[in-house]
Amino acid sequence: MTRAFTFPGQGSQAVGMGRELAETFASAREVFGEVDEALGQNLSKLMWEGPQEDLTLTENAQPAIMAVSLAVIRTLEKEGNFALADKAAFVAGHSLGEYSALAAAGSFSIADTARLLKRRGQAMQRAVPVGEGAMAALLGLEFDQAAEVASEAAQGDVCAAANDNGGGQVVVS
Numbered sequence: 001m002t003r004a005f006t007f008p009g010q011g012s013q014a015v016g017m018g019r020e021l022a023e024t025f026a027s028a029r030e031v032f033g034e035v036d037e038a039l040g041q042n043l044s045k046l047m048w049e050g051p052q053e054d055l056t057l058t059e060n061a062q063p064a065i066m067a068v069s070l071a072v073i074r075t076l077e078k079e080g081n082f083a084l085a086d087k088a089a090f091v092a093g094h095s096l097g098e099y100s101a102l103a104a105a106g107s108f109s110i111a112d113t114a115r116l117l118k119r120r121g122q123a124m125q126r127a128v129p130v131g132e133g134a135m136a137a138l139l140g141l142e143f144d145q146a147a148e149v150a151s152e153a154a155q156g157d158v159c160a161a162a163n164d165n166g167g168g169q170v171v172v173s
Helices: 019-024 026-039 043-049 052-056 058-079 097-104 110-127 143-154
Strands: 004-007 090-093 136-139 161-166 169-172
Touching: 004 058, 004 097, 019 026, 019 043, 019 058, 026 043, 026 058, 026 110, 043 052, 043 058, 052 058, 058 097, 058 110, 090 097, 097 110, 143 161, 143 169
Parallel strands: 004 090
Antiparallel strands: 136 169, 161 169
16 A cells, blocks of 8 residues: 655644644654744744734744644654654645655755745745735636636736646635
8 A cells, every 4th residue: 555644735724733742742842842943933832822813924834834744743753653754655745735745754854944934934925915815715616717717806906816726626816
């Protein structure tokens, strides 16, 4: 049987994420500590206590989601005698999750990935300031149909099909 590990993208963040894992496993606490140190920020406190508005900021959400993903992998490895390289033939991720997948596969260190995602998130935030723009997933439409809907909805502004998630799910922004 061929196995793959997949990692989530932005939008899966929530206050409290990873807290129970860190409370239960030293290996998870180590990952969160490593991310906090790499960023020079107590991101884990923000993840566990909020506020949600700050956690949702792209510059925080992206390294936070990666931190939880890698805490899970590290915990599986140390506590569950699980070697990702031996158990999975593939790693993949949705958008931001690609970075988590690369770190899980050993292409980047956790600290380097955290710093990279912080910068990526800051760049993305500068491109579309907080409070401007929005994204939504359209369900049941293929990409061409969603592009038509977005074009009609724009009404002189910008609205476009931005991401083809497949399976009749297209993100417009």
